[in-house]
Amino acid sequence: MKFPRHILSVLVSILICILLFWRLSNISGSGMTDFPNQPIQVVVPYAAGGGTDVFARTLQKSINARENLPQPFVIINQPGGVGTIGSRFVYGSRPDGYRILCINDVVITTQLSGTVNYGPEDFTPIAQTGNLTTLVAVREDSPFNNLSDLLDEAEANPKSIRMGADVGSPAFFNSKLIEASRPGAEVNYISSGGGQKRFTQVLGGHMDAAIFSLGEYNGFLASEGTPPDQNIKAIAVLDGERSRFYPDIPTATEQGIPIYSGNAYYWLAPKGVPQPVVETLAGMFERCLEDPVVMAELERQSIGIAFRKGDELAEFLSKKKRDLGGIEPEQAPDVPNFPNWVIAIVAVLGLSILVGKFRKPDPRGDRSGEGAIALMAAGIMVLYIACLQLGLPYGVVTTPALFFIGATLAGWQRTKLIPIAQLALFFGLGSEFVFTTLFSVPLP
Amino acid sequence: MQEAIQQLFTPTGLFLIVLGTSLGIFVGAVPGLTGTMLIALILPLTYGANPQYALTLLISVYVGAVSGGMITSILLRMPGTPASIVTTFDGFPMAQNGHAERALGLGVMASFFGGIVSWGFLVLLARPIALLSTKFGPFEYFSLVMMALVLIASIGGKSISRSLFSGFLGILLSMPGIAVATGQTRLTFGITGLIDGFKLLPVLIGLFAVNQIFRDIMDIKNESKMEAIETQGVALRFKDIADHLFNLARSSVIGTWIGLLPGIGANIGSVTAYTVAKSSSKTPEKFGTGHDEGVVAGEAANNATIGGALIPLISMGLPGSVVEAVLLGALVIHGLQPGPRLFEEHPVMVYTIMGAMLLANIAMVIIMRFSMRGLARISKIPRTYLLPVILIFCVIGSFALSNRLFDVWVMLGFGALGFILESNKIPLAPFVIGFVLGPIAEENLTSGLISTNGSWLPLVTRPIPLTFLLVALTMLCLPWIRKRFAKTAKPTAAE
Structure with a gap:
């Protein structure tokens, strides 16, 4: 390349020394005994930028700025499975208070709908720090002006009302409560994934009503002045009291259907976290809600201020679970079994290829390459990921993995071993530095 | 508008555009790392920043990342981002024939063209186009996706049954986990990690990057052959634009339209444009052997999806892909509630997004133009050093998606699957189409069937679904019709 080789080599060596120094100084730094003596990981079971993520980061920022903690709060996003990937991760974590979960009512509804076999009672509740109002909305030119209009129609023509609420979500359970308030009414639930999609579906007349968060x-x-078929109107607020933003819209409770809370944000820890640690954490969150910056942020995100902790929170969660759990579980909708269709097609096509291959074998020879080296490298990769799975530190495992793969590829030629070792040290430690320090990604 | 322009042309604004685009090109080019990941990582860092600067940076990363993917696609046959999968089809053969710089030049030119065309759509038609999306209910989406799904039959190699097998295998492997439309968990075999199914990113990294790495390892003794790739020829030529004008325009429009549709995104945009270019070309047999038209179609389309996807994002608050969802989050974090009112209440932000996209495209061309010669050298780095590093990048990229090792295992598993499929001459592109579109088709069909209480009739009684299905049917039959004609001339070919 441009540099003479030995200069490059010296530069890399210097960088390696700096990185080694950084890595070693990190190990000795964590000798304290008071909580927290290592970073507190907050697992957000949704993608970066989602509602729960934005909420968690608002509080994280305030805590890191005010509390003067020796170790920071870091956010880990674990999206997927309606929040159950993240919740399961925390559920199975060590109960030491260093890994906690920020989640909403999904923690109740995924248990009720059978997606997971644990619920709020299987965690140590730390605090509730926010209240999410949800609303039932229809298109502005819709003939339905309140919940009872909607239920009249659902009773007169069962299954004709198409309600946008993802099956199994808190919104779905709330609409089931509305449906259950009128015996004989049957509502057709349409999942669409995401409030924005529901919005366009309501505008396009593909749904008659849908549930949205206040935000x-x-x-x-x-x-004002938008044509009515391009706008929506709310017909009920799913909350204990009317929204400050829309004081004209009656609550479901006023309309005779007692729903006191649309959704809320909770901080949960694995079962068995020591009480003093729970108290410390709950105190931090409580002080957050007194921070004017946080208050202004939450106002902007249309999140209500609400705080509960300890027994009060545990009681709140179990009451909510009782309310929502009283509903008949939804029957699996009667739709064709697509997976079976696809399995059948794949099997038929696969067989036909096998038969064709049998009839005229491929005259190919590109397997003659170095299969053994590739197998060795694959083996090292499997071993490497297994080591990470066991919880060995990233840098400590990655560096030798890099070295062994490189050396295998080079056929253990002596002259190449030193540059490979340099590369392994440089890249293994360098990537750890970049990701943990610059981006605060918790590497494996 | 003036305020937005002034802000963009401050030294900070320009610096952020260059920084964002360069970072984007870098992560785009490294197999395993993607723009989505970088944007998600940068988002928290922009938390306290001025929202205009934050969006400028994020949009630049987005543009850079989609463009950067072509580099490793062309030089190493490893798509740096999923959106550049089709660029490997013709770009890599071109590089092997000694025209690496030419392939890169064509790609950069096409990317720029696609970016600018879709930018034009974004600026002129944002609002009217976005309103169209409300016309689309579940059946409309389903039939639309079917139109793209039939590409499975035409994109792959020579054997239609192998392409179909690959496509349906893709659909099948997209099914484990929670079915969106019904909320039911299926095909997880009790493995709790599978509750969210196989995620797109580790699957694609495995199929393409890991698979190719192990292919290269098997070939490592022949490294001298690889290093012998010489670069020659002029890189960026204006004549190319004139030569490929029709292809460029068509691919850009296809890309913009596909970007517009929620959930489909850049990967399918480039595949569609490539297939259309191939089937309407005078010389379809040249595709896959290092043909200019193939590189141009794919790269124009994948950059065009950006402008397309930004249209529903800024006019309706509708994210079209994972990247847009993160950008949406960025707007929310900075106190801007996206939706129909964003235009009226925060015009500065809207113009900032538009301006940043334009400037990032220009920055992309300039950066690529001046680094092209250096970039072409990537293919000369000895594989012994390059491959282990890329493997680790793949591990990090898969892990950072959800911060769990399960996805890394998935990546390795799909690497093995891709290796086996390719070794048996089963093309991978149909697999990707099936894997991406299968769930969208199924979800919409199921929602539609639930909303009609089981009736399939709207598929043929409503005008939009009927039209789409007829087009799909025609596209499906076209290869057969063509073959019939060919057979009357020379009745020998089998299947």
Whole structure:
């Protein structure tokens, strides 16, 4: 390349020394005994930028700025499985208070709908720090002006009302409560995944009504003068009291259907975290809600201020679970079994290829390469990931993995071993530095 | 508008555009790392920043990442990002024939063209186009996706049955986990990690990057052959634009339209444009052997999806892909509630997004132009050093998606699957189409069937679904019709 080789080599060696120094100084730094003596990981079971993530980061920022903790709060996003990938991760974690979960009512509804076999009672509740109002909305020119209009129609023509609420979500359970308030009414639930999609579906007349969070509703509501078929209107607030933003819209409770809370944000720890640690954490969250910066942020995100902790929170969660759990579970909808169709097609096509191959074998010879080296490298990779799985530190495992793969590829030629070792040290430690320090990604 | 322009042209604004685009090109080019990941990582860092600067940086990363993917696609046959999968089909053979710089030049030119065309759509038609999306209910989406799904039959290699097998295998492997439309968990075999199914990113990294790495390892003794790739020829030529004008325009429009549709995104945009270019070309047999038209179609389309996807994002608050969902989050974090009112209430932000996209495209061309010669050298780095590092990048990229090792295992598993499939001459592109579109088709069909209480009739009674299905049917039959004609001339070919 451009540099003479030995200069490059010296530069890399210097960098390696700096990185080694950084790595070693990190090990000796964590000798304290008071909580927290290592970073507190907050698992957000949704993608970066989602509602729960934005909420968690608002509080994280305030805590890191005010509390003067020796170790920071870090956020880990584990999206997927309606929040169950993240919740299961925390559920199975060591109960030491260093890994906690920020989640909403999904922690109740995924248990009720059978997605997972644990619920809020299987965690140590730390605090509830926010309240999410949800609303039932229809298109502005819709004939339905309140919940009872909607239920009249659902009773007169069962299954004709198409309600946008993802099966198994808190919104779905709330609409089941609405449906159950009128015996004989049957509502057809349509899953669409995401408030934005529901919004376009309502506008396009593909859904008759849908549930939105207050924040979504604020964003979707068009300005005055928009044609009624391009705008939405709320017909009920799913909360204990009317929304400050829309004081004209009655609550479901006022309309005779007692729903006191649309959704809320909770901080949960694995079962068995020592009480003093729970108290410390709950105190931090409580002080957050007194921080004017946080208050202003939450106002902007349309999140209500609410705080519960300890026994009060445990009681709140179990009451909510009782309310929602009283509903008949939804029958699996009667739709064709697509997986079986696809399995059958794949099997038929696979067989036909096998038969064709049998009839005229391939005259190919590109397997003659170095299969053994590739197998060795694959073996090292499997071993490497297994080591990470066992919880060995990233840098400590990655560096030798890199070295052994490189050396295998080079056929253990002596002259290449030193540059490979340099590369392994440089890249193994360097990537650890970049990801943990610059991006605060918790590497394996 | 003036305020937005002034902000963009401050030294900080320009610096962020260059920084974002360069970072984007870098992560785009490294197999395993993607723009989505970088944007998700940068987002928290922009938390306290001025929202205009934050969006400028994020949009630049987005543009850079989609463009950067071509580099490793062309030089190493490892798509740096999933959106550049089709670029490997013709770009890599071109590089092997000694025209690496030419392939890169064509790709950069096409990317720029696609970016600018979709930018034009974004600026002129954002609002009217976005309103169209409300016309689309579940059946409309289903039939639309079917139109793209039939590409499975035409994109792959010579054997239609192998392409179909690959496509349906892709659909099958997309099924484990929670079915969106019904909320039921299926095909997880009790493995709790599978509750969210196989995620797209580790699957694609495995199929393409890991698979190719092990292929290269098997070939490592012949490294001298690899290093012998010489670069020659002029890189960026204006004549190319004139030569490929029709292909460029068509691919850009296809890309923009596909970007517009939620959930489909850049991967399918480039595949569709490539297939259309191939089937309407005078010389379809040249595709896959290092043909200019193939590189141009794919790269124009994948950059065009950006402008397309930004249209519903800024006019309706509808994210079209994972990247847009993160950008949406960025707007929310900075106190801007996206939706129909964003235009009226925060015009500065809207113009900032538009301006940043334009400037990032220009920055991309300039950066690529001046680094092209250096970039072409990537293929000369000895594989012994390059491959282990890329493997680790793949591990990090898969892990950072959900911060769990399960996805890393998935990546390795799909690497093995890709290796086996390719060794048996089963093409991988149909697999990707099936894997991406299968769930969207199924989800919409199921939702539609639930909303009609089981009736399939709207598929043929509503005008939009009927039209799409007829087009799909025609596209499906076209190869057969063509073959019939060919057979009357020379009745020998089998299947």
